[in-house]
Amino acid sequence: MEFLLNQQAKFDAEMNELKAAEANTDKAVARTADILSSLTSVMFEGFKITDGKIKELAESQKLTDKNCGTSLIWSIDKVANATMALEK
Numbered sequence: 001m002e003f004l005l006n007q008q009a010k011f012d013a014e015m016n017e018l019k020a021a022e023a024n025t026d027k028a029v030a031r032t033a034d035i036l037s038s039l040t041s042v043m044f045e046g047f048k049i050t051d052g053k054i055k056e057l058a059e060s061q062k063l064t065d066k067n068c069g070t071s072l073i074w075s076i077d078k079v080a081n082a083t084m085a086l087e088k
Helices: 002-087
Strands: none
Protein backbone atom coordinates (compact mmCIF):
# COMPACT_ATOMS: atom_id res chain seq x y z
CA MET A 1 0.00 0.00 0.00
CA GLU A 2 2.82 2.39 0.88
CA PHE A 3 4.39 1.64 -2.52
CA LEU A 4 1.20 2.71 -4.28
CA LEU A 5 0.98 5.92 -2.25
CA ASN A 6 4.63 6.73 -3.07
CA GLN A 7 4.00 6.08 -6.77
CA GLN A 8 0.91 8.29 -6.69
CA ALA A 9 2.84 11.08 -4.94
CA LYS A 10 5.66 10.79 -7.47
CA PHE A 11 3.16 10.87 -10.32
CA ASP A 12 1.46 13.97 -8.88
CA ALA A 13 4.81 15.75 -8.46
CA GLU A 14 5.80 14.96 -12.05
CA MET A 15 2.43 16.16 -13.34
CA ASN A 16 2.90 19.46 -11.50
CA GLU A 17 6.33 19.83 -13.10
CA LEU A 18 4.86 19.12 -16.52
CA LYS A 19 2.10 21.68 -16.00
CA ALA A 20 4.67 24.30 -15.00
CA ALA A 21 6.82 23.45 -18.03
CA GLU A 22 3.75 23.66 -20.27
CA ALA A 23 2.91 27.12 -18.89
CA ASN A 24 6.46 28.29 -19.60
CA THR A 25 6.28 26.85 -23.11
CA ASP A 26 2.97 28.59 -23.75
CA LYS A 27 4.52 31.93 -22.71
CA ALA A 28 7.56 31.35 -24.94
CA VAL A 29 5.36 30.44 -27.92
CA ALA A 30 3.23 33.57 -27.39
CA ARG A 31 6.37 35.77 -27.23
CA THR A 32 7.73 34.12 -30.36
CA ALA A 33 4.45 34.72 -32.19
CA ASP A 34 4.53 38.40 -31.20
CA ILE A 35 8.12 38.76 -32.39
CA LEU A 36 7.35 37.06 -35.70
CA SER A 37 4.37 39.32 -36.22
CA SER A 38 6.50 42.41 -35.61
CA LEU A 39 9.24 41.18 -37.93
CA THR A 40 6.73 40.39 -40.63
CA SER A 41 5.38 43.94 -40.47
CA VAL A 42 8.88 45.42 -40.64
CA MET A 43 9.83 43.19 -43.58
CA PHE A 44 6.63 44.08 -45.43
CA GLU A 45 7.35 47.79 -45.07
CA GLY A 46 10.94 47.21 -46.19
CA PHE A 47 9.74 45.33 -49.27
CA LYS A 48 7.42 48.22 -50.18
CA ILE A 49 10.33 50.67 -49.93
CA THR A 50 12.59 48.39 -51.97
CA ASP A 51 9.90 47.92 -54.60
CA GLY A 52 9.55 51.69 -54.93
CA LYS A 53 13.30 52.13 -55.31
CA ILE A 54 13.45 49.40 -57.97
CA LYS A 55 10.69 51.18 -59.90
CA GLU A 56 12.63 54.47 -59.65
CA LEU A 57 15.79 52.76 -60.90
CA ALA A 58 13.91 51.20 -63.82
CA GLU A 59 12.56 54.60 -64.86
CA SER A 60 16.01 56.15 -64.48
CA GLN A 61 17.51 53.38 -66.60
CA LYS A 62 14.95 54.03 -69.34
CA LEU A 63 15.96 57.69 -69.39
CA THR A 64 19.65 56.77 -69.43
CA ASP A 65 19.08 54.30 -72.27
CA LYS A 66 17.18 56.96 -74.23
CA ASN A 67 19.90 59.55 -73.66
CA CYS A 68 22.66 57.10 -74.59
CA GLY A 69 20.78 56.09 -77.71
CA THR A 70 20.30 59.72 -78.72
CA SER A 71 23.96 60.51 -78.05
CA LEU A 72 25.08 57.44 -80.00
CA ILE A 73 22.90 58.38 -82.98
CA TRP A 74 24.18 61.96 -82.82
CA SER A 75 27.80 60.73 -82.67
CA ILE A 76 27.34 58.32 -85.58
CA ASP A 77 25.60 61.03 -87.61
CA LYS A 78 28.45 63.46 -86.88
CA VAL A 79 31.10 60.91 -87.92
CA ALA A 80 29.13 59.98 -91.04
CA ASN A 81 28.75 63.63 -92.04
CA ALA A 82 32.46 64.26 -91.42
CA THR A 83 33.35 61.22 -93.51
CA MET A 84 31.05 62.34 -96.33
CA ALA A 85 32.57 65.81 -96.23
CA LEU A 86 36.06 64.36 -96.54
CA GLU A 87 35.03 62.22 -99.49
CA LYS A 88 33.80 65.25 -101.47
